Amino acid sequence: MAQQISTSDFKKGQYIEIDNTPYILVDNQFVKPGKGQAFSRTRFKNLENGNVLDRTFKSGEKVQLADVEENSMQYLYSDGNLWHFMNEETFEQLGLNNTQVEEVLPFLVEETVCNVIFFKGRAISVTLPNFMNFDIVYTEPGFKGDTSGNTTKPAEINTGHSIQVPLFIETGEKVRVDTRTGSYIERVKE
């Protein structure tokens, strides 16, 4: 039986179970009208499908903490059906399906140490390190941008995914990317 917590103990980033589904708390606002009942106005993200859930609780209402665990696992390879990860401590291997890895596919590179998230012992999703380096496989040389003052151009990275980079970036260079937003951070000198 998972632990229960009161709305007054809500912290962003907590894992909460609602209707047998694991959520992460992304926003929590304490609201109290005049002399009335206080509420927690919350926003959750469903850990399984990324959907957003808005919910209003009475202050002091109790919710269940989700039985969620995170394990550091190295991504090994894909056989086309499954993506294979290895637990860094036990060396146990685990194959995840497309739904489980879908969100991170654009930036998933072999040998990356990822966070695999388990709900009640079952793997449900994967998160990448927030910042990762990628090779630029191709980007158009001498790209001029457009008349609207756009100062970025598309570039293909070593996962096959395309990102926007500044005009001075050339094929063969290495760049640092924020994997949560997919945005270019800086050029990496080797």
Add this chain to the structure above:
Amino acid sequence: MEKLPNFINLKIRNETQQKLRHFFQQKNYLEVDTPLISNFPSIDLHIEPFTTFYQNSEESFLQTSPEFAMKRLLSLGSGSIFQICKAFRNGEFGQIHNPEFTIVEWYKVGANHFELMAEISELFESEFGFPKAKLRSYQNIFETFLEINPFEINFDSLKDFTQSKVRNLPELNSKDDFLNLLLTEFIEPKLGFQQPEFIYDYPESQAALAKIENGKAQRFELYIKGTEICNGFNELTDENEQKNRFIQENEKRFKAKKRELPIDYRFLEALKTMPECSGVAMGFDRLVMLLTQSSSIKQVITFDFPNA
């Protein structure tokens, strides 16, 4: 290295206190300074006091507002009074709440709530440059923004209505809880943007310490830019009625599985000789937030609760 408080905001905070004192002095209010620790708390279903102990004696309470002590002074002949002080409410912590916060509270002897609202509007105009405030009734805002009459709608229709507007509604047991939720979600965020707005004529069930006339509580709140800044009453002076309300409030607390609180008999005694007056409490930190365009109460106080 500790994070620095926002010294520019703290300077404005200091100037704001001086402006308030200047205004009250002009209007011949006496500044008073009542105890923060008291033997009796305010009694309200939704307000939780902090408790403390003097050695081995019975528990005492940190004030949730200076109301009882100030009313005792009024009953003893103080005349109009004001106070800038700390108040404490357990469990209230968020964007515009800190469990320890600053209240400005004042009582105008011989004035009804409309006369007090006029003076508050004058305060905001003359000291802080706001436009003249507008008055709207509680009924009017529900009719305008939600097209329901909060006085006539029955419990079941109100519940259905709220469920149609708010997904994943928590379980609520009274009309007031639904009205309060609708107010916070759909009305408050729209109040007081053109000019400060007073809301008046509250439901009887939300009278707290206000007089009731013709089925309406003579209570008001002031909203500026979507935030509640003031809460005031044409003060109830009938000690029997007040005692009954405390008993009922304790009954509601009992049903909500909250502890019942001891009734301050000295305060009830004082009501017998308290002059007719109107009084108001203002959230000082929220006023400073407005004047500094701060989005969080943290930005206008020295150290917030987790850092205190």
